[in-house]
């Protein structure tokens with residue numbers, strides 16, 4: 399058992415989940431203050447594909463060299479590489495919060511098979527919703543503050559396009575499965591945190 403921030407106790411298994419996110423939209427802040435603590439209070443790892451790719455680039459590993467130009471242009475890393483990265487990471491964890499994965503149907507299908515193999519169904523999908531306009535504004539603001547290469551106007555356009563063309567299909571898929579919770583990502587960080595907690599407690603209550 400693990401304690402959630404509100405002081406109630408929930409079984410750990412309810413806390414594994416996948417967080418499908420619209421291209422970043424300053425989720426650095428939102429996630430650090432909402433999803434990351436959620437993972438912390440439930441005692442499960444926060445597995446963020448974007449962070450893992452950026453770490454590989456910083457290390458200068460073979461994977462890092464392969465993905466650096468893709469990240470910089472704001473394109474999605476090919477499915478095979480991304481799925482492999484997740485497969486290795488999830489090999490021996492119990493519950494987990496996935497952040498930024500799956501973003502394509504191929505990734506969602508691969509995740510289903512991986513979870514089948516370890517006998518752990520997906521408990522919840524959290525969708526942090528932010529309009530294109532707000533996403534673009536936040537990214538442009540972050541570009542000024544941090545100067546991240548993938549916050550250039552062209553990279554932002556690529557990421558938003560991929561979201562609409564590829565990730566929205568994944569969102570629909572989980573919506574149909576009835577395990578998706580939409581969270582308004584335009585609220586304050588505290589309210590996002592509270593909404594995620596409510597969603598996870600709703601999942602636990604249904605069991």
Ligand code: ADP
Nearest residue numbers: 421422447448451469473474475480498499501
């Ligand atoms: P953002 O939410 O700003 O797009 P992330 O930190 O989630 O940022 O991801 C940064 C970059 O890492 C993405 O633009 C993409 O190049 C790559 N990436 C992250 N997750 C995935 C994924 N599931 N599939 C393919 N590429 C990914």
